[in-house]
Amino acid sequence: MSDSNPHTEQPLITMSGVNKYFGDFHVLKNIDLTVHTGERMVICGPSGSGKSTVVRCICRLETHESGSIHVDGIELTDDPDSISAIRAEVGMVFQQFNLFPHLSVLDNLTLGPIKARGMSRSDAESLAMTYLERVRIPEQANKRPGQLSGGQQQRVAIARSLCMEPRMMFFDEPTSALDPEMIAEVLDVMVELAEEDGMTMIVVTHEMGFARKVADTMVFMDHGEIVETGPTAGFFDNPRSARCREFLDQILKH
Amino acid sequence: MITSAIIGSRRHRLVGLLVIMAVMATLSGCGAGGNWGWYVVDPTNPSGWVNLKFLAGGFASTILLSIIAAISSITIGLLIALPGLSERRGLRLINRVYVEVVRAIPLLPMLFWVFYGLPQIFKALGLDITINPFWGAVITLALSDSAFTAEIFRAGIQSIGRGQSEAAQTVGLNYLQTMRYVILPQAIRRILPPLANQFIYIVKMSAFASVIGMQELTRRANELVVTEYRPLEIYTVLILEYLVLVLIISQGVRWLERKMGADERQR
Numbered sequence: 001m002s003d004s005n006p007h008t009e010q011p012l013i014t015m016s017g018v019n020k021y022f023g024d025f026h027v028l029k030n031i032d033l034t035v036h037t038g039e040r041m042v043i044c045g046p047s048g049s050g051k052s053t054v055v056r057c058i059c060r061l062e063t064h065e066s067g068s069i070h071v072d073g074i075e076l077t078d079d080p081d082s083i084s085a086i087r088a089e090v091g092m093v094f095q096q097f098n099l100f101p102h103l104s105v106l107d108n109l110t111l112g113p114i115k116a117r118g119m120s121r122s123d124a125e126s127l128a129m130t131y132l133e134r135v136r137i138p139e140q141a142n143k144r145p146g147q148l149s150g151g152q153q154q155r156v157a158i159a160r161s162l163c164m165e166p167r168m169m170f171f172d173e174p175t176s177a178l179d180p181e182m183i184a185e186v187l188d189v190m191v192e193l194a195e196e197d198g199m200t201m202i203v204v205t206h207e208m209g210f211a212r213k214v215a216d217t218m219v220f221m222d223h224g225e226i227v228e229t230g231p232t233a234g235f236f237d238n239p240r241s242a243r244c245r246e247f248l249d250q251i252l253k254h
Numbered sequence: 255m256i257t258s259a260i261i262g263s264r265r266h267r268l269v270g271l272l273v274i275m276a277v278m279a280t281l282s283g284c285g286a287g288g289n290w291g292w293y294v295v296d297p298t299n300p301s302g303w304v305n306l307k308f309l310a311g312g313f314a315s316t317i318l319l320s321i322i323a324a325i326s327s328i329t330i331g332l333l334i335a336l337p338g339l340s341e342r343r344g345l346r347l348i349n350r351v352y353v354e355v356v357r358a359i360p361l362l363p364m365l366f367w368v369f370y371g372l373p374q375i376f377k378a379l380g381l382d383i384t385i386n387p388f389w390g391a392v393i394t395l396a397l398s399d400s401a402f403t404a405e406i407f408r409a410g411i412q413s414i415g416r417g418q419s420e421a422a423q424t425v426g427l428n429y430l431q432t433m434r435y436v437i438l439p440q441a442i443r444r445i446l447p448p449l450a451n452q453f454i455y456i457v458k459m460s461a462f463a464s465v466i467g468m469q470e471l472t473r474r475a476n477e478l479v480v481t482e483y484r485p486l487e488i489y490t491v492l493i494l495e496y497l498v499l500v501l502i503i504s505q506g507v508r509w510l511e512r513k514m515g516a517d518e519r520q521r
Contacts, residue, residue: 092424111422
């Protein structure tokens with residue numbers, strides 16, 4: 001999992017010239033993006049700027065109309081084999097958690113390993129408990145998602161993704177649906193994942209404190225375009241574009 | 255009073271039923287001087303007892319017929335609902351055509367068509383397949399009901415948020431696994447009440463099987479009417495027979511709902 005070797009070998013994810021439309025709405029315009037193994041990228045931007053769509057395209061929850069997406073050397077096409085090969089390497093955490101409400105926490109975590117990976121129940125359960133301990137809620141294993149707080153649910157969702165042992169994790173506004181006091185517990189888990197495991201991550205978020213602490217690369221999107229991208233320090237201290245500066249001023253004001 | 259005894263207290267439906275029986279007994283008392291002749295179904299009267307046993311003898315076929323038809327209807331309905339949820343137009347069209355055509359066909363002509371028409375087609379195809387009244391009725395009820403079940407399934411599956419199937423996909427489940435382990439278990443809980451409605455509907459519509467000669471509840475009542483000339487008394491018993499069946503089903507469904515509700519506490 002932690003074969004972090006930043007920025008020397010070929011990129012883990014490459015998007016080049018990716019375009020996507022929702023009907024007439026041009027949601028992604030000529031997106032070029034590269035992510036290297038071990039890199040932590042934070043994508044920010046106003047709502048509707050297409051930042052979620054970028055990560056959703058990489059794990060094929062959305063299709064792209066033109067351009068190419070490569071993950072670990074595999075091109076993402078309509079071919080179901082390419083889709084499942086890529087999804088096997090990607091863990092996804094959603095804004096709305098999307099836990100399975102009819103299953104216990106433990107069953108949420110073991111469903112993928114057992115059904116998709118063919119793992120035995122006992123192996124899957126011990127794997128699940130390992131990750132529940134990682135996100136510090138092993139005692140909730142037999143509860144239903146609906147009995148947990150939002151922060152706990154999101155940590156379960158992170159553990160559920162980790163159970164598939166992905167090479168990279170995508171977080172699509174993971175704290176936006178949480179009450180303020182629960183944001184920290186989720187971000188702590190994510191920081192740990194970045195710093196201790198060297199997990200390759202793309203995080204769509206407005207949590208700029210988290211971005212400063214964890215991100216190697218910042219991406220600012222607006223109106224479906226990547227307006228600015230660069231190393232974290234320079235991005236915050238000296239944004240080049242006016243639009244990006246304006247956005248940062250807005251969200252860092254308070 | 256009687257209706258409030260039936261509707262008002264769920265747990266005492268049986269009591270309500272007994273009240274109806276008591277009313278019948280009273281009416282049977284009046285019968286001596288009036289138009290009623292409850293003796294034909296009076297359990298204390300030897301020939302009435304024989305008649306009652308004859309009528310009740312139809313329970314087994316009605317129940318068996320309804321259960322097989324309902325299971326088939328649910329299976330066909332699900333298979334028809336799934337293409338209706340596809341992103342491909344052609345598949346959705348298959349669903350639309352099936353639902354629109356099948357639910358437009360009245361039950362009785364469909365029954366005649368299956369019972370008398372299908373064997374003709376089989377014959378023309380050189381197949382030696384005969385359809386007995388039981389299977390004729392099962393096929394008709396299952397097909398006819400499946401169009402409604404398909405719409406119930408479609409609505410139920412659509413009511414489960416898109417995030418659920420997205421999450422299932424990202425943990426590596428394929429389409430069938432996503433349906434089987436994530437979507438359907440949640441959808442079934444929501445569509446249990448309308449599915450139960452359809453089951454009750456099937457039980458009642460199974461009465462049509464009598465016209466092609468199947469020995470179920472209604473057929474037996476018809477036969478008894480022909481020999482006893484007491485249609486109102488006999489059909490009253492027939493109605494009570496269906497009432498008993500339907501009440502048992504409702505209780506069963508309530509139990510199922512409670513059981514499913516108990517092991518799920520959704521947000």
